[in-house]
Amino acid sequence: MRIAMTYTRLRVEERMLIDAFVDLGVDVTPIDLRHVIFNPTQLGEWAQYDAVFDRSLSLTNTLTSVRILESLGVRCINPLHAIEACSDKLTTTLAMLRAGVPTPEVRVAVDTESGLQGIEQLGYPCVIKPTVGSWGRLVSRVNDRDAAEAILEHREVLGSAGHHVVYAQEHIDKPERDIRVFVVGGRAIAAIERRSEHWLTNTARGAVAAGLEVSDELADLSQRAVHAVGADIAAVDLLECPRQGLLVNEINHSMEFRNSTTTTGVEIHRLVAEHTVDIATNHASQPQPIGGYIQPADRGCGAPAERESEREVGSVGASLRGDVLT
Amino acid sequence: MTTATITATCPECDAAISFERAPLNGEIARCNDCSAELEVISTEPITLELAPEVEEDWGE
Numbered sequence: 001m002r003i004a005m006t007y008t009r010l011r012v013e014e015r016m017l018i019d020a021f022v023d024l025g026v027d028v029t030p031i032d033l034r035h036v037i038f039n040p041t042q043l044g045e046w047a048q049y050d051a052v053f054d055r056s057l058s059l060t061n062t063l064t065s066v067r068i069l070e071s072l073g074v075r076c077i078n079p080l081h082a083i084e085a086c087s088d089k090l091t092t093t094l095a096m097l098r099a100g101v102p103t104p105e106v107r108v109a110v111d112t113e114s115g116l117q118g119i120e121q122l123g124y125p126c127v128i129k130p131t132v133g134s135w136g137r138l139v140s141r142v143n144d145r146d147a148a149e150a151i152l153e154h155r156e157v158l159g160s161a162g163h164h165v166v167y168a169q170e171h172i173d174k175p176e177r178d179i180r181v182f183v184v185g186g187r188a189i190a191a192i193e194r195r196s197e198h199w200l201t202n203t204a205r206g207a208v209a210a211g212l213e214v215s216d217e218l219a220d221l222s223q224r225a226v227h228a229v230g231a232d233i234a235a236v237d238l239l240e241c242p243r244q245g246l247l248v249n250e251i252n253h254s255m256e257f258r259n260s261t262t263t264t265g266v267e268i269h270r271l272v273a274e275h276t277v278d279i280a281t282n283h284a285s286q287p288q289p290i291g292g293y294i295q296p297a298d299r300g301c302g303a304p305a306e307r308e309s310e311r312e313v314g315s316v317g318a319s320l321r322g323d324v325l326t
Numbered sequence: 327m328t329t330a331t332i333t334a335t336c337p338e339c340d341a342a343i344s345f346e347r348a349p350l351n352g353e354i355a356r357c358n359d360c361s362a363e364l365e366v367i368s369t370e371p372i373t374l375e376l377a378p379e380v381e382e383d384w385g386e
Contacts, residue, residue, distance in 0.1 A: 134385020219353040252386035
């Protein structure tokens with residue numbers, strides 16, 4: 001069993017995962033994507049791996065590498081469609097709506113004036129977010145029209161083209177916390193609450209995490225959400241709305257969990273590693289998202305020997321540099 | 327109590343950085359003296375550089 005773990009920074013999570021793979025007897029090769037040259041026509045040295053587990057901190061690097069690797073038939077975790085669905089908040093919203101998973105109401109516009117009208121439809125306060133972003137960056141709560149106009153003008157003048165899309169979400173008056181549920185292999189394995197007096201409850205913004213029991217409702221909603229985006233492994237962020245109950249806010253395809261193993265008592269890294277090995281062992285096809293995606297034919301991963309017989313294995317393909325840990 | 331035996335030098339303030347076990351390339355460390363975030367760019371010998379600043383597309 002050989003698994004490659006692609007990364008751009010080796011954080012605590014990546015070391016925990018490497019250790020978990022080693023404990024399972026897996027040959028795991030950490031591969032720094034910054035040193036890789038892809039030849040999209042040749043599988044090359046990637047043929048030796050039963051699966052590639054992406055842990056890049058950079059979304060751009062993740063999308064670049066997984067697009068190429070999946071195109072070459074490599075089983076990537078998570079699959080490209082799941083990464084695309086989770087990394088773009090609008091795509092996540094659409095996936096939730098298609099699957100009937102409760103999610104906050106949004107308005108979307110590609111023009112500032114239309115965006116402002118959309119915000120007024122939602123009413124104040126509401127939340128404006130970049131469609132792509134993490135750790136709560138540039139997520140803004142606007143309390144009145146003046147603030148909305150100011151933020152949209154700043155985004156129009158200072159932001160990239162992507163920031164000109166107005167994605168506005170109804171404000172959920174949550175009880176000073178949000179909930180994160182970790183879903184691995186279709187099963188909710190652990191949950192935390194992230195508590196903060198600030199309306200943003202990202203731990204990257206100072207919220208304090210504590211373990212939370214996975215209730216049947218939490219498990220059901222989060223599993224449906226992850227199923228909707230077709231992810232192998234993901235963390236679902238939920239908001240408790242006083243009027244609507246639990247709502248799925250966001251889904252994270254490359255979750256951070258360094259503090260969640262101690263707070264939950266669940267060895268998340270071990271369960272993630274075990275599920276990855278299951279996928280690689282069984283050459284499991286990708287989980288499919290619900291509706292709306294045009295999927296390429298199932299390429300699977302295939303046994304390494306089978307892939308090697310199909311494709312040239314040599315030094316012309318990907319140039320890898322990583323230490324093999326056994 | 328673990329005795330750290332693996333050390334490197336902070337490129338920012340020249341302080342000694344200790345590792346409890348052998349680091350891997352790309353691993354992130356923090357200097358206790360100057361708080362600089364550092365990246366391991368070589369393991370033999372252990373060489374550190376200032377870690378890249380957070381970019382817009384980083385995250386979960």
